[in-house]
Amino acid sequence: MKGIVYEGPNILSLKEVGDVSPGPGEVKLRVRACGICGSDVHGYLGITGRRLPPMMMGHEFAGEVAELGQGVDQWKKGDRVAVYPVDFCGHCEMCRKGDVHLCLNKRAFGVLDVDGAFAEYICVPAKCCFRVADQIPYSIGTLMEPLxxxxxxxxxxxxxxxxxxxxxxxxxxxxxxxxxxxxxxxxxxxxxxxxxxxxxxxxxxxxxxxxxxxxxxxxxxxxxxxxxxxxxxxxxxxxxxxxxxxxxxxxxxxxxxxxxxxxxxxxxxxxxxxxxxxxxxxxSFLYGYEEFKTVVGLVNQGRIHVAPLISKEVSMEETPAYFEKLAKDPGSLIKVVMVD
The missing domain is CATH 3.40.50.720 (NAD(P)-binding Rossmann-like Domain)
Known part of the structure; x- marks a missing residue:
């Protein structure tokens, strides 16, 4: 499959990367949209220490279920989902309190050395997926995370x-x-x-x-x-x-x-x-699992109007150039989304 690999400050390469397969409790998603976050741009510039090359960024994403891992029965192929981009353990002190975003053992997709969604496919825990209504474009699904x-x-x-x-x-x-x-x-x-x-x-x-x-x-x-x-x-x-x-x-x-x-x-x-x-x-820092679930529901119900934020939809091939543009000369761009 293809992916956009962060190889060092100011270096993004579109290349063939290893395919992924879902493990137990996971789903494989065809990435349909992934937003470029300001933290991704800072990572691209190499100024935060929060992106460790080589890796693929991307934590604001939505996709289509392509394959089910062992034990997954709440989803089926073709389901449209937005993803809570934190794989939490569920048993540490913070998780037991319900603060899974502060999980002591968490893995955040697209952060540090954990690959994210600037790729054709990604595998994520089924518990991190939330259904996106048919009338909601995948690009809007990427806004669930910052929302x-x-x-x-x-x-x-x-x-x-x-x-x-x-x-x-x-x-x-x-x-x-x-x-x-x-x-x-x-x-x-x-x-x-x-x-x-x-x-x-x-x-x-x-x-x-x-x-x-x-x-x-x-x-x-x-x-x-x-x-x-x-x-x-x-x-x-x-x-x-x-x-x-x-x-x-x-x-x-x-x-x-x-x-x-x-x-x-x-x-x-x-x-x-x-x-x-x-x-x-x-x-106020980040968001919890229930808050993510809530905003997906609000968007699905049409209670929150967010479409004007999306300034540009681009292909995977165009995405590295838009990282550079957002870093050096964003102009009127607010949110750029890679779409498939």
Whole structure:
């Protein structure tokens, strides 16, 4: 079979790789779509240490069941599935608590030296597969993974009915957080980003107000939209000092910030403002098995609108060039998906 092999920084090669066969409890999938994540791009550049060559990346994927391993009876050939991309042990302390995404023995597909889905086929545990409805394109199936990240973060905010929410960052995670906030009935959704193009996508997805901090007084605009009080909830979806500072400064007294962004290890914040205005901060990391199951169901039911995020669908042959483009000159690209 063919696969895209990461062979070192800035080197991706489309080549013949060894075929795969499902073991007990596994299914073999024909990969029908695989999204390029920002972490894949960082891995391609060799700056994270989270991709160990030679290996194949790809953890945002959906496919068609092609072969069943021993003991698998819940699936049949031809079934359409999205994949929870973590093989968890099920018996360690974290798994017993239900936090399988923190499994002490986990293997994450497309990470470190574990091959992922930038290939024609991949074998995954049957327990990691979730049915994708016939009307949902495989490319949308690739968004289940980042959508689960955003969904977990938004759930930390609690009941949003009638509340004002700011989302800082209109990348994949920020826009998917917008979709989740919209579903939860927020009274007003404000989205901030430096890209007018991405802000246009945000408006298409239901943002009530968009703010570009590079072209005006963003704080004055937010205060004008909130009666001078600030927002109830701020969701930070970038992970850098300026965006964290913006999220905190936009909060009303007693407001709550959810930090999903995970870019810089250290950021400067105004601790006195946090203390004297009694602001709260909640971090959010990855997603659990049940959260992944939930978002697949929501997409299947048509309750979350995510299609505008997909900027480009490309072939396997085109995919290495799009890694380079996303790394060096992404332009208006948000989510690029390899499709078969």
């Amino acid at each position: 689960a990240v955003s969904y977990r973060g938004v759930e930390h905010a609690g009941d949003l009915t009638g509340r004002t929410v700011l989302i800082v960052g209109a990348g994949t995670i920020g826009l998917l957080a917008l979709a989740c906030v919209k579903m939860k009935g927020a009274a007003k959704i404000i989205l901030s980003d430096l890209s007018d193009y991405r802000l246009g996508i945000a408006r298409e997805m239901g943002a009530d107000v968009t703010v570009n901090p590079g072209s005006g007084d963003w704080k004055a605009q937010i205060l004008a939209e909130t009666g001078g009080k600030g927002v109830d909830v701020a969701i930070e979806a970038v992970g850098a000092a300026p965006t964290v500072q913006q999220a905190m400064a936009a909060l009303r007294f007693g407001g709550r910030a959810i930090w999903i962004g995970n870019n810089k290890p250290f950021v400067d914040v105004n601790m006195q403002e946090i203390v004297t205005r009694e602001l709260s901060i909640q971090g």
